[in-house]
Amino acid sequence: MTDARLLVRALVDPATTRALDAEGWTALIAMARAEQLMGSLAHRLDGLDHLPEKVAQLCTDARQSAEHARRQALWEAEMARRVLAPLGEPVVLLKGTAYVAAGLSAGIGRSIGDLDILVRRDALDAVERALIEQGGWEWVKEDAYDDAYYRDYMHELPPLIHKERDRMIDVHHTVLPLTAKPTPDAEAMIADSVELANGLRVLSPADMVCHSAAHLFADGDLAGGLRNLWDIDRLVRDFGPRDGFWQALGERAQRHQLQKPVARALRLAEALYGTPLEGDAAGRGRAGDALYIRRLLARDGWGREIRKLLRLAFYIRSHWLRMPPFMLAKHLWTKWRKG
Amino acid sequence: MKHEFRVTVGPVGFRIGSDWKRPLDQLSALYADYPAPDIPDFTVRLFAQRPWRRFIRPSVMIGGDYMLPDAAPLSLAHGLLAAEMGMNLQMALGQRRYLLLHASAVERDGRALLMTGHSGAGKSTLSALLGERGWRFMGDEFALIDLDSGALHAFPRLVSLKNEAIAVMEGEVQSDRLGPLMRDTPKGDIRHLRPPKEAVARMREPAKPALLLFPRFGHAVDIRKVGEAEIFVRLTQASTNYVALGEAGFDALSSLVRTIPTRAVDYPDTESAVASVERLWAELAE
Amino acid sequence: MNAPAYRADPPEARYLVALDGVALIFHRPSGLTHILAPPAPQILEALAEGEAEPAALLERLRRDYDFGDSDDLEAALEARLAELETSGLVWRA
Numbered sequence: 221m222t223d224a225r226l227l228v229r230a231l232v233d234p235a236t237t238r239a240l241d242a243e244g245w246t247a248l249i250a251m252a253r254a255e256q257l258m259g260s261l262a263h264r265l266d267g268l269d270h271l272p273e274k275v276a277q278l279c280t281d282a283r284q285s286a287e288h289a290r291r292q293a294l295w296e297a298e299m300a301r302r303v304l305a306p307l308g309e310p311v312v313l314l315k316g317t318a319y320v321a322a323g324l325s326a327g328i329g330r331s332i333g334d335l336d337i338l339v340r341r342d343a344l345d346a347v348e349r350a351l352i353e354q355g356g357w358e359w360v361k362e363d364a365y366d367d368a369y370y371r372d373y374m375h376e377l378p379p380l381i382h383k384e385r386d387r388m389i390d391v392h393h394t395v396l397p398l399t400a401k402p403t404p405d406a407e408a409m410i411a412d413s414v415e416l417a418n419g420l421r422v423l424s425p426a427d428m429v430c431h432s433a434a435h436l437f438a439d440g441d442l443a444g445g446l447r448n449l450w451d452i453d454r455l456v457r458d459f460g461p462r463d464g465f466w467q468a469l470g471e472r473a474q475r476h477q478l479q480k481p482v483a484r485a486l487r488l489a490e491a492l493y494g495t496p497l498e499g500d501a502a503g504r505g506r507a508g509d510a511l512y513i514r515r516l517l518a519r520d521g522w523g524r525e526i527r528k529l530l531r532l533a534f535y536i537r538s539h540w541l542r543m544p545p546f547m548l549a550k551h552l553w554t555k556w557r558k559g
Numbered sequence: 560m561k562h563e564f565r566v567t568v569g570p571v572g573f574r575i576g577s578d579w580k581r582p583l584d585q586l587s588a589l590y591a592d593y594p595a596p597d598i599p600d601f602t603v604r605l606f607a608q609r610p611w612r613r614f615i616r617p618s619v620m621i622g623g624d625y626m627l628p629d630a631a632p633l634s635l636a637h638g639l640l641a642a643e644m645g646m647n648l649q650m651a652l653g654q655r656r657y658l659l660l661h662a663s664a665v666e667r668d669g670r671a672l673l674m675t676g677h678s679g680a681g682k683s684t685l686s687a688l689l690g691e692r693g694w695r696f697m698g699d700e701f702a703l704i705d706l707d708s709g710a711l712h713a714f715p716r717l718v719s720l721k722n723e724a725i726a727v728m729e730g731e732v733q734s735d736r737l738g739p740l741m742r743d744t745p746k747g748d749i750r751h752l753r754p755p756k757e758a759v760a761r762m763r764e765p766a767k768p769a770l771l772l773f774p775r776f777g778h779a780v781d782i783r784k785v786g787e788a789e790i791f792v793r794l795t796q797a798s799t800n801y802v803a804l805g806e807a808g809f810d811a812l813s814s815l816v817r818t819i820p821t822r823a824v825d826y827p828d829t830e831s832a833v834a835s836v837e838r839l840w841a842e843l844a845e
Numbered sequence: 846m847n848a849p850a851y852r853a854d855p856p857e858a859r860y861l862v863a864l865d866g867v868a869l870i871f872h873r874p875s876g877l878t879h880i881l882a883p884p885a886p887q888i889l890e891a892l893a894e895g896e897a898e899p900a901a902l903l904e905r906l907r908r909d910y911d912f913g914d915s916d917d918l919e920a921a922l923e924a925r926l927a928e929l930e931t932s933g934l935v936w937r938a
Contacts, residue, residue, distance in 0.1 A: 242597040246574060250602045253624040274572070274598040281655035288803050288876060295875040295933070302936050356931060384931075385877075522560055522576050522604060523624060787864040788880055795878070802876070806860065809871040809878055813862045 223526065224446060224519040227251040227261070228492050231450065234264045237271075245275050247521030254523035255446045259286030259329030286329040293317045293332040296387050300335060301420050303355035307346055310421050312338040312413045314392065314431065318422040319451070322414075326454035330447075334379065334388040338423075340410060341393040348377055348391065356383050395431050396438050404434060404476035412472075425459040426468035430478045433485035441531060445516045446492075452485050453493040466499035473501060488512055560604065565595040569703065569714040569762050570656070572596025573646050577605040578613050582638030589639075589717055589738050589751055592759045601625075601653055603645035608632060621645045625652035637744045639751065643719060650701055650714075651799040657703035657712060658804060658811045661797045664702045664711055665694035670769035670844055671711045672836065673702055673819075675797045681776035684724040685832055687752060691731050692833065696758040697766065706807045709814055710765035718752040725750045727829055769844040771821040774832060778825035782835065785823050791816045820845060848899050850938040851926055853892035861886065875933055884910070885925055889934060896938040899923050 226248055230237050240248065252258040262279035263286070265271060271279065297317050304311050312318075314336040319327030339347050351357040357380040377391040394406035409431070413421040423431055432455060436448040459465045473482040483503035489495035490502065491513060511530070518527035525531060560576030564583040567573070573596070577583050582605060604622040607613040618632040619641040625648060633641045650659060662675035663686030672694070674682040683699040690696030697713035704711060717738065720728050725748060729737065738751035773785065773793065785793075794812055795801045801808045820843040826832035860871040868886040870879045881889075884906065891897070891905040899922050912918055929935040 245598050246602070249598075250624060272598055274596070274600070277656065278600065284655055284805075284807075285803065288805050291805070291874070291876045295877075298874070299933055302933075523602060524560075524604065524606075524622075788867050788869070791864060791869060792880070802878075805876045806871055806873065809860065813864075813869055816864065817862070 222247060222521045223517040224251050224255065225517055226521075227255060227257065227446065227519070228517070231257065231261060231264055232493055234268060237265065237268070242272070243521075245272060249275070249278060250521060250523035251519050254519055254525075256331045256444055257447050257450060258282045259289070259331055260447075260450060261329070262286070263329040283329065286331065289316075289330070289332045290320045290327065292387070293320055293335065296335040296382075296385070296389065297321060297337075297420060298418070299355065299382075299385075300337060300351070300389060301418060303350050304347060305419065307343065307350060309339055309343040309347065310410050310413060311347075312410055312421045312423060314338055314395070314423070315435070315451075318428070319455075321416055321420065322422045324455065325458050326451045328454075330451075334390050336390045336392060338392045338395065338406065338410065340407065344377065344391065344393050348380075351380055351389065351391070357381065357389060358383055360388070396434055402434065402438075402477035402481070404430065404478060408475060424468070424472075425455070425462065425465055426472040427476075429455050429459065429469055429485075430472050430476050430482055433473075433482040434476075434478050436485050437481045442512070442515050446519075449485065449489050449492060449516065453489045453495045456486070456489065456495050456497070460496055460498065466501060470499060470501045479503070484509070484512070488516065492516065560606070564590075565599060566590045567594045567596045568646075568716045569698070570712055571601070571650065571654070571714065572599035573601050573603060573649070574599040575603045575605065575642055575645065577638070577642070578607050579605070579617065579619075579635060579638060581635070582619070582642050585639045585738060586642055589753050592753075592756060601646070601649035603642065603649060605638060605641055605645065621648065623649055625649050627652075631745075633744070637741050637749075639738060640719075640741055640744055640746075640749055643717065643751070646716065647700065654703075654800055655803065657705060658808050659798055659800045660702045660704060660794060661700065661799070662702040663699045664697035664713070664766075665689045666697050666711075666713075666766040667694050667840070669766055671697060671702075671766035672840060672844070673711065673768055673771045674774050675702075675771070675794070676773050676775060679776065680774050681724075681826075681829070681832065682774055683718060684720070684727060684829060685774060685836070687718045687720070687724075687728055687754075688731065688829055688833060689836065690755055690758060695761060696754045697762075704768070704811050704815060705765065706804065706811050708765075709768070709811060709818075711768050712765050713758070713762045715754045715758045715762050718754060720750045720752055722747045728752055768815060768819050770840060771815075771819045772836065772839065773821070773823040775823070775825045776832075777827065779827060780831055780835065781823075781825040782839070783823045785821050787816055790821050818845070850896045850898045851892060851902065851930070851935045852896040852938045853889050853929075853935045856890070856893050859889070870934075872934060877933070879932055879934065884922075885929060885934075888922070888925055888929065892935060899926065902926075 230248055252261045259282045262282035265279050297313055313321050316330050316332035317335055360379045360381045379388050379390050381388050395404050409423055409427045412424040414424055415421050432452050473479045486497055486502040487509055490497050515530050518525055520526050562577045562580050562583050564575045564586050602624050605619050608620050617635040619635055619638050620632045621630050621641050621644055623645050662673050663682040664671050664673050665686050676682050686699045696715055698715050699718045701714045702711055703714055736753040741749045822839055824835050826835055858873045862869040868881045891902055899919055903919055903922055
């Protein structure tokens with residue numbers, strides 16, 4: 221059965237696509253789109269002389285889309301910066317916006333959704349007020365329950381959307397739900413963050429990899445996992461050769477209680493993308509990795525999700541990771557009752 | 560997927576997969592004259608929500624490369640409509656090669672007439688009717704503007720006739736060009752019309768945009784000028800990818816607005832609309 | 846003077862097309878399109894010389910345009926600046 225191994229191979233070694241026939245290309249493109257990796261793939265394939273004309277066209281389109289996403293993301297960050305600058309608080313960009321703002325390889329061709337920022341927990345109220353009162357953002361929905369759910373149990377404010385630009389911002393004060401078992405040290409992440417030329421900040425290299433790994437496993441049922449893992453591969457390739465990176469990664473993973481997710485993410489990245497690893501941050505054991513790999517590759521040539529039972533297993537796991545069981549029941553019950 | 564059908568409409572190739580055979584049989588009958596792409600631009604999937612729903616109260620979910628999160632399923636009897644909706648959705652959300660305008664278009668002497676307006680304004684019926692009356696039909700739903708040359712590329716998909724338009728066109732064309740009548744779809748009664756053979760044979764020939772009309776059905780005959788800024792705003796609202804195309808989209812759209820003669824046209828019935836169009840074309844088309 | 850100084854992107858950040866009486870502006874850093882009526886395009890042009898407080902900006906505008914003798918010009922200018930700030934075309938230095 222075809223799975224996303226096809227996509228992984230094309231990303232790792234674009235020259236292997238020379239062997240593809242029309243069917244193979246069709247499947248590759250459907251998978252890449254479904255995994256939100258079409259822009260990254262299009263950049264990897266750029267300049268190869270064996271691309272069929274249609275593929276070359278679709279790649280040009282995808283690169284254009286990614287450039288649009290990049291510009292939009294940077295603009296949202298800039299608009300948030302203008303509103304928040306008077307507070308004098310550190311504002312740390314996370315995920316896709318951080319990658320493009322810092323000019324990292326992980327940002328090349330990446331699709332970017334909401335703007336995610338990390339601020340000090342004590343600054344949360346002031347940030348929220350500035351965004352709403354001066355910035356033109358508003359609550360996506362006025363809903364007391366969801367509101368309390370976000371504020372009490374999750375790691376972010378309820379999402380805000382900009383009235384005119386129609387773009388969302390997620391304001392985090394820690395990088396995992398408060399109820400999740402690992403409790404990353406968000407204050408330390410902010411303290412160690414790196415300032416960009418415009419005054420906004422991004423996580424330090426080690427923290428960025430830690431956050432990306434936490435995000436891969438804690439956020440959802442590993443859906444979009446190939447893309448998140450591609451982020452990790454690119455980050456490690458950028459940072460790996462830098463002095464002290466591997467040692468810092470080990471220390472930060474421990475400090476944030478993220479050794480396991482970081483180790484697993486590194487092993488999976490190595491297994492799928494051939495990510496070059498050093499030191500012992502990847503741990504030794506590989507128990508269970510094969511199951512994760514099967515899950516990550518569960519996508520067919522029509523762009524459909526396959527291996528449904530396996531996905532379900534991961535879905536249940538992911539909710540247990542996020543919330544203690546009683547809270548899960550309470551959460552679902554409220555959802556059921558409200559339809 | 561279990562069943563597959565491929566079709567090229569204008570410059571765009573589609574692959575449609577389905578859990579059921581019938582909608583694809585209907586598609587392939589209506590799209591018989593269209594070529595099939597080797598490598599499609601877009602994939603559409605028609606699938607059952609749960610495996611048993613292929614047989615029990617079958618309802619068609621619409622998916623593909625680009626999806627809306629909460630698209631409601633259609634009954635299997637409306638499977639052909641689901642396929643068309645899936646194809647439209649890919650264009651609306653995924654098209655980046657051309658500036659996409661929600662507009663109908665017909666051509667004469669290498670020059671194109673563009674018509675756009677809210678649904679129900681009659682642009683679709685009008686283009687289909689003109690396509691039977693000496694114009695080349697270029698599309699009833701999407702007009703594709705070339706980002707470099709400003710030329711209009713045809714997208715002559717099946718014409719989706721709604722409600723009263725069905726009777727209008729039944730009186731105009733051979734019945735073998737009409738698809739099955741689908742009653743009580745979410746959009747009312749729908750019947751698809753296969754465009755004229757010439758429209759399909761010449762679908763790769765672009766045309767120069769020469770006249771833009773904003774038609775409005777159900778009003779006394781009236782013809783008004785429209786200011787450039789208003790035209791620009793209305794066209795951005797009629798485009799699903801204007802923003803995503805960035806500067807190239809701005810360039811294409813502002814050039815179009817500055818050069819194309821434009822009028823708003825009210826009409827009480829299709830016959831008087833055809834007369835207004837012919838008159839404006841003779842006076843204004845560049 | 847406590848009035849904030851305003852800044853705008855340099856002219857090359859904008860692609861301007863004149864359409865009957867208004868300016869159609871493609872703003873490159875954001876990818877957003879704006880339709881601006883006078884004097885908003887003129888304000889952006891005047892800010893090309895560098896950041897300015899409203900009073901100084903008004904002086905720049907007076908060099909090229911005759912506004913007559915109205916005394917609430919500065920208030921009107923500040924209102925336009927606030928709109929431009931919301932749209933992201935100017936910001937406080």
